[in-house]
Amino acid sequence: xxxxxxxxxxxxxxxxxxxxxxxxxxxxxxxxxxxxxxxxxxxxxxxxxxxxxxxxxxxxxxxxxxxxxxxxxxxxxxxxxxxxxxxxxxxxxxxxxxxxxxxxxxxxxxxxxxxxxxxxxxxxxxxxxxxxxxxxxxxxxxxxxxxxxxxxxxxxxxxxxxxxxxxxxxxxxxxxxxxxxxxxxxxxxxxxxxxxxxxxxxxxxxxxxxxxxxxxxxxxxxxxxxxxxxxxxxxxxxxxxxxxxxxxxxxxxxxxxxxxxxxxxxxxxxxxxxxxxxxxxxxxxxxxxxxxxxxxxxxxxxxxxxxxxxxxxxxxxxxxxxxxxxxxxxxxxxxxxxxxxxxxxxxxxxxxxxxxxxxxxxxxxxxxxxxxxxxxxxxxxxxxxxxxxxxxxxxxxxxxxxxxxxxxxxxxxxxxxxxxxxxxxxxxxxxxxxxxxxxxxxxxxxxxxxxxxxxxxxxxxxxxxxxxxxxxxxxxxxxxxxxxxxxxxxxxxxxxxxxxxxxxxxxxxxxxxxxxxxxxxxxxxxxxxxxxxxxxxxxxxxxxxxxxxxxxxxxxxxxxxxxxxxxxxxxxxxxxxxxxxxxxxxxxxxxxxxxxxxxxxxxxxxxxxxxxxxxxxxxxxxxxxxxxxxxxxxxxxxxxxxxxxxxxxxxxxx
Amino acid sequence: xxxxxxxxxxxxxxxxxxxxxxxxxxxxxxxxxxxxxxxxxxxxxxxxxxxxxxxxxxxxxxxxxxxxxxxxxxxxxxxxxxxxxxxxxxxxxxxxxxxx
Numbered sequence: 136x137x138x139x140x141x142x143x144x145x146x147x148x149x150x151x152x153x154x155x156x157x158x159x160x161x162x163x164x165x166x167x168x169x170x171x172x173x174x175x176x177x178x179x180x181x182x183x184x185x186x187x188x189x190x191x192x193x194x195x196x197x198x199x200x201x202x203x204x205x206x207x208x209x210x211x212x213x214x215x216x217x218x219x220x221x222x223x224x225x226x227x228x229x230x231x232x233x234x235x236x237x238x239x240x241x242x243x244x245x246x247x248x249x250x251x252x253x254x255x256x257x258x259x260x261x262x263x264x265x266x267x268x269x270x271x272x273x274x275x276x277x278x279x280x281x282x283x284x285x286x287x288x289x290x291x292x293x294x295x296x297x298x299x300x301x302x303x304x305x306x307x308x309x310x311x312x313x314x315x316x317x318x319x320x321x322x323x324x325x326x327x328x329x330x331x332x333x334x335x336x337x338x339x340x341x342x343x344x345x346x347x348x349x350x351x352x353x354x355x356x357x358x359x360x361x362x363x364x365x366x367x368x369x370x371x372x373x374x375x376x377x378x379x380x381x382x383x384x385x386x387x388x389x390x391x392x393x394x395x396x397x398x399x400x401x402x403x404x405x406x407x408x409x410x411x412x413x414x415x416x417x418x419x420x421x422x423x424x425x426x427x428x429x430x431x432x433x434x435x436x437x438x439x440x441x442x443x444x445x446x447x448x449x450x451x452x453x454x455x456x457x458x459x460x461x462x463x464x465x466x467x468x469x470x471x472x473x474x475x476x477x478x479x480x481x482x483x484x485x486x487x488x489x490x491x492x493x494x495x496x497x498x499x500x501x502x503x504x505x506x507x508x509x510x511x512x513x514x515x516x517x518x519x520x521x522x523x524x525x526x527x528x529x530x531x532x533x534x535x536x537x538x539x540x541x542x543x544x545x546x547x548x549x550x551x552x553x554x555x556x557x558x559x560x561x562x563x564x565x566x567x568x569x570x571x572x573x574x575x576x577x578x579x580x581x582x583x584x585x586x587x588x589x590x591x592x593x594x595x596x597x598x599x600x601x602x603x604x605x606x607x608x609x610x611x612x613x614x615x616x617x618x619x620x621x622x623x624x625x626x627x628x629x630x631x632x633x634x635x636x637x638x639x640x641x642x643x644x645x646x647x648x649x650x651x652x653x654x655x656x657x658x659x660x661x662x663x664x665x666x667x668x669x670x671x672x673x674x675x676x677x678x679x680x681x682x683x684x685x686x687x688x689x690x691x692x693x694x695x696x697x698x699x700x701x702x703x704x705x706x707x708x709x710x711x712x713x714x715x716x717x718x719x720x721x722x723x724x725x726x727x728x729x730x731x732x733x734x735x736x737x738x739x740x741x742x743x744x745x746x747x748x749x750x751x752x753x754x755x756x757x758x759x760x761x762x763x764x765x766x767x768x769x770x771x772x773x774x775x776x777x778x779x780x781x782x783x784x785x786x787x788x789x
Numbered sequence: 790x791x792x793x794x795x796x797x798x799x800x801x802x803x804x805x806x807x808x809x810x811x812x813x814x815x816x817x818x819x820x821x822x823x824x825x826x827x828x829x830x831x832x833x834x835x836x837x838x839x840x841x842x843x844x845x846x847x848x849x850x851x852x853x854x855x856x857x858x859x860x861x862x863x864x865x866x867x868x869x870x871x872x873x874x875x876x877x878x879x880x881x882x883x884x885x886x887x888x889x
Contacts, residue, residue, distance in 0.1 A: 754885035757812050757820075764808055 136180055137187040140215045141200050143225070144264035146177040151257035158250025167240050170253035174236050174260055178229035185222050194218065194632050197270055197334060204273070211273035211331060220633045223471055224267035224403055227478045231395045232260050234600040238486050239387040241596035242493060252292060252385065259285035263396050267403060272321045272331040275404070279317070279368065282397045283310045289392060290384040302380035309377040313367015320360030324411075327353045337410040348416045348549075358411050358418035361404060362425075369401025371459060372429045375452045376702055382444040386489030389444060394451050394485050395478040402458040402474050406467045409634060413465065420549050423463025427544070427554050427561075430456030432699075434564035438571070439685075439695045442499050443488050446572050450525065451481055453561060457540050460558060464551070466543030467634045468627045473540055476532035476611045480524040483604035487518035490593045490601065491576060498583065501575040508577035510590045513598050515577050517605040522573050524608040526566035527663045529656075534663075535612030537562060538656050539624070545655065559662055566666025574674040618652065796837030803830035817869050817879045824865075828858050 136142070150173025158166045188196055196217040204211040217225075236256060243252050262285055266278025283306075291303030321331060328336045346352035365371070370378035381393050392398070405412060405422060412418055430453045437449035454477050461470035492499055494511050508515045524531035527538065541562070545555040592598070614626035673681045685692045694700070751762075773781045807827035814820055832851045839847025873879055 756881055756884070760808075760811055764812070 136183040137191070137196060137217070138198065140184055140196075140198065140217065140268065141213070143177050143180045143184060143229070144261050144268060146173045146180065147257040147260035147264065149173055151254045151261060154250050154257065155254035158254060161250065163244070163249050166250045166253055170257055171233075171236055171240070173257060174229065174233045177260065177264070178233045181225045181229045184217065185226065188217050188222065195334065199270075208329060209325070209331075211271055213274060214270035214332070215268040216270035216333065217268070218633050219630050220403075220406060220471065221267055223475055223630070225264065227475055228260070228263050228267060228396050231478050231482050231604070232263070232391055234603055235387050235391040235395070235482060235486065238390075238489070238597050238600040239385075241594040242387055242489055243385065246385070248292070252289075255285055255288045255292070256388070256391070259289065259392060259397070263400075266400055270333055272324065272333070272336075275407075276317065276321065279364070279400060279404075280314065282392070282400065283307065283314070283368070286310075286381070286392050286397055289388040290381045292384055292388065296383070299383040302377075302383040306377040306381050309374050310367045313364045313374055315363075316360045316367075317364025320357050320364065323353065323357045323360060327357065333407065340410050340414060343414055346415045346417065348420075350417070352415070354411055355415040355417050358408070358415045359421060361408060361411075362401075362418060362422055365401030365404050365459075366425065367401075368404075369398050369455045369459070370452045371401070371425050371456060372432060375429060375433065376705060378452055379445055379448040379698070382442070382448050386444065386485055386492060389448070390482045390485035390489070393448065394481040398451060398455055399458070399474045399478065402455065402462065402470055405459065405462045406471055406634075409462070409467045412462070416549070419463050419465065421463070422459050423544070423547065423549070423554055426456045426459025426461075426463050427557050428456070429453065430460060430561040431557050431564070432456075434561045434568065436695055436698050437568040438564060439692060440568075441501050443491065443501050443504075443572060443576065444485070444499055446501075446568055447481070447484050447488055450484075450565065450568065453565060454481065454525070456561070457537065457558065460544055460554060461540040464544045464547035464554065466540065468624075468630045469536065469539035469543050471630060472612075472615070472626050473533075473536035476524065476536040476608070479604055479611045480521040480531075480533055480608040483517060483521040483601060483608050484525065486597070486601055486604065487514050487521060490514040490597055491518075493593050493597070494590050495583070496588055498588070501572065503583050504576045504581075505579045505583070506577070506581040507590060511592045513592060513601065517601040518577075519573060520605045521608050522569045524612075526569050526666065527562055527659055528566075528667075529660060530609070530613070530616070532608050532610070532612035534656075534659070535615040535618075538652075538659050539615060539618075541659055542652050542655050545651075559658065562659060563662045563666045566663040567670045570667050570670035571674055574670060578675060579678060618649075793837050793841040797834055800830045800834040800837065803827075803833065815880050815882055817872060817881055817884075820881060821862075821865055821869065825858065825862070828854055 150169050153169050153173075154166050158169070198215060200213045200215065202210060202212045236253070239252065239256065243249055246252065259282060262278045262281025264278070266275055266282060269275040269278060287303045287307040290306050291300045293299045294303075324336060325331055328339050330336060340354065343354060346355045367374045378393055378398065382389055384393075412422070433449045433452035433456060437446050437453065440446045440449060454473070458470045458473050458477070461467070461473060490511065491504070491507060491514060494507065494514065495504060498504065520531065524533040527534045529535075541555055541558050544558055545551050547554060614629070615624045618624050673684070697703070770781075773784070804827050807823045807830060810823035810826065811820055814823065832854055835847040835851045835854070837847075839845065839851075869879070872884060876883060878884075
């Protein structure tokens with residue numbers, strides 16, 4: 136299976152094509168069978184490929200299937216590769232993706248365009264697998280753009296709703312800004328190394344000297360440009376604005392694309408290019424600062440959102456910030472670890488939120504929920520597990536990964552303490568807004584009209600994935616369990632062949648470091664518990680207190696509620712000037728007056744000239760004779776009085 | 790021996806008369822005759838230069854012109870007869886179907 140790795144991405148593409156072309160006339164069960172089978176088989180093939188990869192014992196599997204582009208010395212091929220990093224990504228993408236496909240059967244059962252949904256979802260799987268399996272930047276970029284396209288299609292799935300189609304466009308355009316940087320980065324890498332192949336670039340770059348801090352060398356600029364692409368795709372400051380709006384899409388889409396897989400592509404690219412990044416302290420610092428700032432910034436917005444999916448969206452932005460923080464301080468392992476655990480618990484959170492929305496008959500506003508815990512126990516239990524995981528409470532998955540990130544950021548040489556403090560503060564906020572969500576949704580008294588809303592537990596096709604993901608969210612972090620008593624971090628060891636000695640932080644290597652890590656773990660747990668306690672105090676013990684607090688801190692509250700007015704700022708600073716420029720300059724001045732004016736002007740001029748000249752055609756033979764004579768006289772006169780000019784004229788005629 | 794320029798001047802005068810008549814006369818027959826006059830003015834110039842330069846080329850041209858003029862007269866007169874039959878007039882100003 137490893138030798139024919141192309142089957143793994145091809146199966147979802149096949150499913151997408153079959154459903155897209157034939158699904159319209161099929162009953163839903165055929166569509167379901169196609170979609171589930173293709174992704175399920177893809178998952179099994181991936182597992183088999185991974186097994187063979189480990190069995191073969193090689194460090195990097197690389198195979199060129201066919202050549203896609205050749206131009207001079209440039210070659211971009213359909214080359215796939217597999218190493219430990221790919222293993223993690225492929226299993227997360229196919230595994231979680233498959234679970235979400237199963238969940239979608241129940242969630243989308245009553246929606247129109249059922250076949251369309253699954254066709255898009257499979258298409259997304261195809262492109263995401265291309266992205267993580269690609270062995271060169273060009274092919275990676277195909278997947279990168281492809282997932283953007285699928286994301287656009289799925290966000291705007293309910294395209295009759297204006298807000299949904301707008302959100303799709305916003306996601307597409309904001310991503311394009313990032314892609315601009317990504318492409319420039321690729322060009323620069325090609326210029327510097329003459330290839331886009333990962334193995335070759337990294338081998339060559341490894342021999343380069345490190346760029347000094349603050350020095351904008353080739354590698355630093357290339358890394359910053361690649362990171363610009365990552366900020367677009369992974370919703371970091373300042374390009375995060377599309378992700379919250381992307382919640383307009385169906386909830387399984389939010390879970391798959393905007394939580395578990397696609398948005399982590401930026402982190403994956405940074406981790407994949409870790410050799411380049413580790414040669415540029417400046418780029419690393421930028422990554423760390425942007426990640427850290429985003430983690431905190433998004434968490435503060437998440438505090439006051441009332442839409443259950445919006446809270447999760449800002450939480451995703453915040454958690455992605457953690458991953459970049461980890462990469463930025465050189466702890467790529469911790470970043471990928473968090474990527475994996477986050478895929479589990481955030482997918483679970485979204486799916487559980489979808490289950491809540493399903494139970495409430497489409498209601499997303501938390502102030503209109505409450506007391507659901509007793510009625511939808513499965514959803515409540517699984518979502519609680521995910522919340523404990525994201526809040527960083529042991530022994531759930533998020534605790535280990537977040538702990539590793541915070542530990543690594545404290546050890547970072549460049550401003551480690553600040554990064555750690557902000558990260559820790561964001562962790563408190565995370566615990567707070569997540570438990571706020573839980574308490575508002577599942578505890579307290581019902582705030583909806585119980586007679587109108589028939590709250591019901593979801594079908595097993597939805598509950599099953601929830602349970603599986605809950606188990607994963609619980610045990611997903613246990614690879615790192617031995618670190619608590621001074622043992623090895625199995626996840627770090629697993630990724631060792633990829634990141635190896637470049638890992639800036641050697642976790643749990645020394646006794647002193649272990650001591651420190653234990654203390655930090657304690658601090659992190661306390662931080663999470665503080666967040667939990669505040670949420671409990673505000674929303675369970677004194678339900679009125681939250682509103683009082685909001686009133687007493689009105690300016691801060693409204694600022695947060697309006698997401699720091701970033702959208703408004705972008706509208707004023709970018710969108711409106713651009714629209715004005717397009718309308719008044721490009722459209723009215725250049726297009727209408729310039730281009731249309733030239734074309735129409737030539738036509739009108741020709742027509743007017745013809746209209747004037749046609750009167751010389753009198754039809755009278757003698758008037759023509761006059762013209763002939765006049766012409767002859769002019770020619771004769773020229774020959775007599777201006778011989779030099781007439782010679783030139785004769786020369787021209789010859 | 791008469792100098793060549795006398796012939797040329799005569800030729801120019803005849804040609805000018807032909808042009809003048811072509812432009813200002815209305816009768817088709819007259820117009821037709823003025824064309825013949827112009828052709829013959831040119832013939833005269835050809836012959837005069839042929840004589841002056843001592844070459845036969847000019848005279849050959851004249852023979853060609855005479856042949857073409859004869860053919861043209863046949864076609865032209867045929868057209869004139871048709872015009873006279875169809876329009877009951879020989880006035881060229883009435884024959885203006887080419888007008889746009």
